[in-house]
Amino acid sequence: MQAQYVLIGNSAATLAAIDSIRRYDQQGRVILINREQGPAYSRVALPYYIGGEMSLDDLLIRRYDDYQRQGVDLVDGATAIGIDAGAAEVVLADGRKVRYEKLLIGTGSACIAPSIRGLDTVTPHYLWTLDEAKSMKAAAKKAHTALIIGGGFTGMLVAEALRKLHVRLTIIEMTAQLLPQLLDAEAGTLFTQAVRDQGVMLRLGSRVEAVAPRNGQVEATLSNGATLAADMLVVAAGVRPNLSCVANGPCAVSTGILVDEHLSTDCTGIYTAGDVAEVKDFLSAGRTIHAIWPTAVDQGRVAGACMAGAKVVYPGSLGMNVVKLFKLTLAQLGRFREEPDDDVKLLSGGRDLYRKVVVDRDGVIVGAVYVGDENGVAEMGVIHGMIRRRTKWRDLARYHLPRLTYATLVHAAAHHG
Amino acid sequence: MKQIIVHQEKCTACRDCELACSFSHEGVFNPALSRIHVNDFYEEQFYLPMTCVHCAEAPCAIVCPTVAISKEPDGQILVHGERCIGCKMCLLACPFGVMGFHSQTGVAHNCDLCLHIPDGPQCVAFCVPKALEYTDVETAATAQQKIYAATIQKSLLAQAGQSAH
Numbered sequence: 001m002q003a004q005y006v007l008i009g010n011s012a013a014t015l016a017a018i019d020s021i022r023r024y025d026q027q028g029r030v031i032l033i034n035r036e037q038g039p040a041y042s043r044v045a046l047p048y049y050i051g052g053e054m055s056l057d058d059l060l061i062r063r064y065d066d067y068q069r070q071g072v073d074l075v076d077g078a079t080a081i082g083i084d085a086g087a088a089e090v091v092l093a094d095g096r097k098v099r100y101e102k103l104l105i106g107t108g109s110a111c112i113a114p115s116i117r118g119l120d121t122v123t124p125h126y127l128w129t130l131d132e133a134k135s136m137k138a139a140a141k142k143a144h145t146a147l148i149i150g151g152g153f154t155g156m157l158v159a160e161a162l163r164k165l166h167v168r169l170t171i172i173e174m175t176a177q178l179l180p181q182l183l184d185a186e187a188g189t190l191f192t193q194a195v196r197d198q199g200v201m202l203r204l205g206s207r208v209e210a211v212a213p214r215n216g217q218v219e220a221t222l223s224n225g226a227t228l229a230a231d232m233l234v235v236a237a238g239v240r241p242n243l244s245c246v247a248n249g250p251c252a253v254s255t256g257i258l259v260d261e262h263l264s265t266d267c268t269g270i271y272t273a274g275d276v277a278e279v280k281d282f283l284s285a286g287r288t289i290h291a292i293w294p295t296a297v298d299q300g301r302v303a304g305a306c307m308a309g310a311k312v313v314y315p316g317s318l319g320m321n322v323v324k325l326f327k328l329t330l331a332q333l334g335r336f337r338e339e340p341d342d343d344v345k346l347l348s349g350g351r352d353l354y355r356k357v358v359v360d361r362d363g364v365i366v367g368a369v370y371v372g373d374e375n376g377v378a379e380m381g382v383i384h385g386m387i388r389r390r391t392k393w394r395d396l397a398r399y400h401l402p403r404l405t406y407a408t409l410v411h412a413a414a415h416h417g
Numbered sequence: 418m419k420q421i422i423v424h425q426e427k428c429t430a431c432r433d434c435e436l437a438c439s440f441s442h443e444g445v446f447n448p449a450l451s452r453i454h455v456n457d458f459y460e461e462q463f464y465l466p467m468t469c470v471h472c473a474e475a476p477c478a479i480v481c482p483t484v485a486i487s488k489e490p491d492g493q494i495l496v497h498g499e500r501c502i503g504c505k506m507c508l509l510a511c512p513f514g515v516m517g518f519h520s521q522t523g524v525a526h527n528c529d530l531c532l533h534i535p536d537g538p539q540c541v542a543f544c545v546p547k548a549l550e551y552t553d554v555e556t557a558a559t560a561q562q563k564i565y566a567a568t569i570q571k572s573l574l575a576q577a578g579q580s581a582h
Contacts, residue, residue, distance in 0.1 A: 012482070044482035048502050058500070061484045294480045294506060301479070322505045331509060374518045377508040385512025406513045407456030407465040410425075415461055 002099035003073070004028035005307060006090060008080045008245060009106030010040045012296035013274030013303070015062065017104050020304025022070055028308070030072040031098055033090065035107075036129060037076045039063055044293050046133040050140065051161035059130070080107070085250035085267045102269050102307040105246065105257060106300065109239035109275040109291055114149065117210035122218045124211075124235040127154055136234070140165045143231035147171075147220055149208050151178040155236035156325050159200060162234075170201040170228055172208055172220070182321055182332045187354050187371045194326045203228075239291055241276040254278055256289045261313045263303040271307055273299035282316030282388075283335055283366055290319045320384060322377055328353070331380045334367035334387050335360075342366070345393060347404075357383065363392040382406050418492035420554045421453075421528065421538055423466050427548035430457045430464040434540035434549060441531055441539040452517050452528045453540045466549065468540070469494060469515045469528035477507035477516050477527070485525075493532070498524040 005021055005028055007014040018030060041059040048054045067074045079093040083103070090098040111126040113119065125136045140146070140162050148155050148162075151173030159169050171178070177188030178195060196202060207223040211233060218233040241256040251265040252258045256278030263271050263279070274296035281288040295317045305312040322331040338344050338358045347355040355376065358367040368383045370376050382404055385391075395412045396404060435451035443450045453468035475494045478486040485500035486507060496507075501524035508516045508525065517526050530551075531538045541551040 016479075042482045042484075044504060044506075045502050054502065058483075061482070293482045294510065297480060320509055322509045324503065324505070329505070331505070333509070374505065374508075374520055377505045377518065378511065378514040378516060381508050381511040381516065382514040384509055388512070405454075405456050405467065406515070407458075407467055410465055411456075411458050411461075411463050415458075415463065 001031060001073075001075070001096065002029075003031040004101045005030045005104070006033065006098050006100035006102070007031070007104040007106060008033045008090065009104075009108055009274070009276075010034040010036065010074070011043060011106065011108055011274070012293050013106035013108070013277075013300035014104060015040055016297045016300030017106065017273060017304030017307070018070055018072055020301045021308045024305060024308035024310055026071075030070070031100075032067070032072050032074050033078045033080050033092070033098065034074055034076050035079045036131070039067065039074070041130055043128070046127060046130065047157040047161040050127075050133055050137045050158070051164040053164075056130075080245040082248055083245060083250055083267075083270070085270065088269065090245070100269065103271065104300075104303055104307060105251075105265075105270065105272040105276060106274045106296075107242040107245060107276045108296075110242040110244075111235070112237045112240055114208075114235065114237040116149075116208050118212045119235075122211050122213050122233055124233045126235055127158055128239070139232045140167055143167050145169075145217075145230040146232045146234055147218065147228055147230040148234040148236060149220075150234075150236035150238065151175075151202070151204070152181060152236060152238060153179065153321065153323070154239075155234070156195075157323070158234050158236055159195075160325050163198065163200070167232075168199075170203065170230065171195075172203045172206050172222065172228075174205065174207045176205045178202070178204070179330065182323070182330055182369075183371070184337045184356065184369055187330070187356075187369050190353050190371050191326070191328060191330065194328050198326050200326075239275065241278070241289060243276065254287070258287070259314075262306040262311065263299055263314050264306065271303040273303040279314060280316040282318040288317055288319075290317050292319065292321060294320060315388075318384075318387065322380070324374065328371055329374045329377060331370040331377050332368070333380060333384050334358070336367040336369040338367075343393075355379075357393070359393045363394055364390050365393055379404050382409075418471070418554070419530070419537070419551055420471060421468060421530065421541060422550045422552055422554065424548050424550065425463075425465050427546045428455065428464040428466055429546050429548070430455050430459075431545065433543045433545065434466055437539040437543035438528075441534060442526075442529075450519065452515075452526055454515075466540075467513065467515055470513060471528075471530075476510040476512065477525075480506050480510040482506060493530055494527060495529055495532075496525050496527055498522065498526070501525055 039062040042061045080090050081093050082091040145168045148171045151171045208220045210221045217229045219229045250267050257272040275291040278287050302312045302314045320333050341361040343359045345357040354371040356369050360366045365386045434453050435448040436446045438451040439447045456465045471494045485497050503523040541549045
């Protein structure tokens with residue numbers, strides 16, 4: 001097999017790249033190497049499938065027709081195990097080789113299996129692929145109780161889904177708060193209370209030392225010696241870049257695959273995007289991996305354009321997330337946990353529980369965190385725009401509004417420029 | 418493509434547009450369910466109705482993880498409620514803050530230009546001072562942004578001039 005464009009992965013980054021490639025090049029052949037089977041589904045929506053709100057069909061974000069219409073050959077069930085940069089070939093697990101002119105590595109993340117004694121003696125449930133979601137859903141239907149290791153984003157989404165299936169939950173999180181990547185300490189406290197109010201047992205600041213099967217259940221031993229038992233065990237200990245196809249080279253790798261401003265790796269013709277790429281951070285001079293859907297889409301668009309010959313520059317990744325969990329809407333943008341030279345602006349009003357904007361030493365808005373109902377998220381969108389445009393807080397400081405709106409900016413410009 | 422253009426200086430903040438929008442889509446007069454909102458700065462009598470500008474490169478449609486937001490061949494940005502999981506990533510992506518969320522149905526909504534009504538957008542139809550206009554725009558998607566941008570740019574230039582001294 002060979003094609004002008006070869007893409008590894010079938011999710012946010014590679015799908016966005018295909019759209020982007022087709023803007024610039026309607027002819028070049030595209031091959032997409034898909035480790036799983038069938039058209040792409042939305043990974044973000046998997047918890048909603050587990051919770052019974054979406055069918056398998058609802059999860060699909062592409063159909064076979066879509067690939068055909070875009071002139072993409074979808075190669076299902078094919079795992080890339082290596083890249084021969086000299087021969088410009090991707091090596092598949094079944095021995096086949098795919099020759100490329102331009103290659104995009106969009107292999108995403110892999111779940112971290114924590115070093116817990118006895119993890120191989122039980123059946124832990126992870127949530128990354130559709131197959132894992134199906135197996136978790138099947139187990140949850142038979143389970144009355146579950147232990148969830150990890151109170152981060154995935155862990156809490158699984159908790160919400162299992163709760164809808166009336167599974168009683170205990171969440172074990174090693175840090176002192178839930179959602180440490182999304183909420184600061186104060187917002188975390190508000191959220192923790194909301195979760196407890198829904199009858200979920202929490203073990204914060206706890207670590208699972210060992211797990212073992214016992215009487216048809218899983219028993220976990222915590223670092224303080226306490227034991228907990230439940231019908232099923234979910235491991236949501238975070239993700240790391242899925243680097244399996246570049247384990248033996250050819251690209252330079254740190255935590256993820258390193259890129260330049262066009263998302264090209266240090267190998268000619270090889271690009272990368274999404275969770276597997278270690279990219280420029282929009283806010284700092286450093287590199288980062290946010291492992292979120294919007295960032296994967298942005299990078300896929302840039303990489304696709306560059307693969308097709310355009311010289312698009314990636315502006316950098318900005319962390320952002322929003323989710324409704326346990327009746328609270330939570331949102332985060334950029335640097336939401338202030339650093340020593342930063343200034344914090346607390347906004348209050350209405351039914352919001354918590355609104356905070358972080359401003360750097362130059363007065364530029366760099367982050368925000370929100371806890372409340374869904375009405376506050378549009379404002380976070382406006383703040384997102386402000387962060388992207390490096391807006392200064394002083395342009396807005398005179399406003400004592402229930403909400404910052406885009407109109408605030410227009411007004412500030414018209415009357416107080 | 419036809420687009421709703423805002424003539425800010427004509428707006429009196431009567432908010433009939435909000436009621437018309439709510440009634441057209443929900444059958445009730447509830448400004449909270451409106452997809453157009455009047456921002457008011459009463460001290461200066463500065464009123465700015467804001468609604469979806471149907472961006473050419475719409476961040477909401479680009480970011481949607483369930484492909485629930487489409488860009489129609491005519492340029493309209495439409496939310497398909499049956500595909501929406503209510504994740505609100507589109508609200509977080511919209512720099513104008515004009516993507517809305519329907520708290521009862523749990524899905525995102527934006528101005529759909531009242532495509533279901535032959536008369537066109539009801540906010541425009543009921544805008545007495547004619548601050549809203551439904552009109553063909555050459556580059557429809559960017560016309561509104563240009564108006565906002567020009568206002569901001571004017572003062573930013575003035576600001577830059579001041580800080581140079």
